[in-house]
Amino acid sequence: MTDASTDDTERGDSSSESTVYHVTSVDDMEEGDRLLVDIDGQSLAIFRGSEEFYAISNYCQHQGGPMCKGRMLNPLDSTKSKDAWELSQDSDVPTVACPWHGWEYELETGEHVAPTKYNLPTYDTIVEDGELYVEV
């Protein structure tokens, strides 16, 4: 796990409710890569998707599985045809599935793909001058 460094002074946009932490250089992560970082004892999983970075809590809401080891996916869907619900894979919503039991969350919002209250905390990511930051 990497310790993220506080970078609020440099960026000058911290508030009493959130702090911006430096994570890594953008070039250090390729699409599909993930990074586990510790921020003040809080374990965050950072993912690089096809277009942006995502930061989520590393602990699955189910039984605490390590989200940083989960597979990045797109959720399956179903389309009603004349006589059946056909499974489809049209969604381009990036998700990550817990490696323990498969609980699947949208990386952007942290919402479970099932209509449940068990959602995962997410954090804003910021890219500036080739550096990646997360706001906690």
Next chain:
Amino acid sequence: MGEVDNDGPIVFDTDFHLNEGMEHLVPYLVDPYKTLYERDYGEEYRDPFPQAGWFAPDRMGKQSPRQVQTREDVSDAMAEFDIDYALIQPSNCMHLGSVHHDEFATALANAYNEWASNEILDSEKGIYGSILVAPQRPETAAAEIRDRKDADEFVSVGIPSGGVHPPLGNRRYHPIYEAAEEAGLPIVMHNAVTTIMTAFPQLFQEFSRNLTCHATLHPMQQMVHLADMIVQGIPVEFPNLKIVMQEAGVGWIPFMMRRLDNEYLNHRSDAPMLEKMPSEYIEDQFYFSSQPFEAVQEQKYVEYVVELVGSDSLMFATDYPHFDFDNTEDVMNRLQRLPEAEREKIAGKTALDVFDIDQHD
């Protein structure tokens, strides 16, 4: 014994699985099975267990569980999950009851026990196992138990209960029970889902008594229909449809609400059309008649079940004049401690609403 965490209670994991493959079992098979198996399959080690070939989207390339195939694998997982003692069970061999060749099934059970004993189990590290038996040959199974009963690493007798035919109450299994009792070992039963292709649900004549049949089949059938209707999207396509399930008692309802929700969170791709959790569809569109209201003498149970099912879903029924009918006065007495509004719903108002009947003057 495993790594004991002195800060917490002793943790004994009573169902911890190996991912055994035929490559682990074949070296321990007795002849002629070993020779025959290797002669036909060479190094490919084709799986002898019947496969249903099911399609499970959420298990395909999604979860990443580790394979547990060595003693070190077991120890690592025990340390990771704070387990002090573990009762080891197989995975593939849970399908043993569906193996069509009875003698080969006993040889597989024997090979598994040999492999587990030699390469996995270790009583000093808290890694214990069940003596796996093939229910197809009870006398051979009894011999397997007697041969291994004094080994420290075996603390129970494992019956793979899926695919077993006839059910395990049949007298033919008495040799297994006699041997287990004589050895002082508990019987551990574990099902495997895909064995339903060979022996589930049992047909009527396989249920030895009416009690067995009646006690299990009513809730089992309703469980299957309830799950299938939701997973196939019936309440999504027919959002105004009300569905009433009868004659299955009540305790299974909150169980299934929670079991379906729990499974749906893992396996949403089997029913992506759902817009609510399964339990919410049950609350909104399914209704249950109360009879036979089991444990009606247990006031706390009755109140708790009513609370969990909800008075908007539960409807009193007598089933009169069937043999197991419920007496109105008796059931109403058990509901006395509920708030009046809830009691009235269960007694009749929910039914008036479901069947769209104006209350008579």
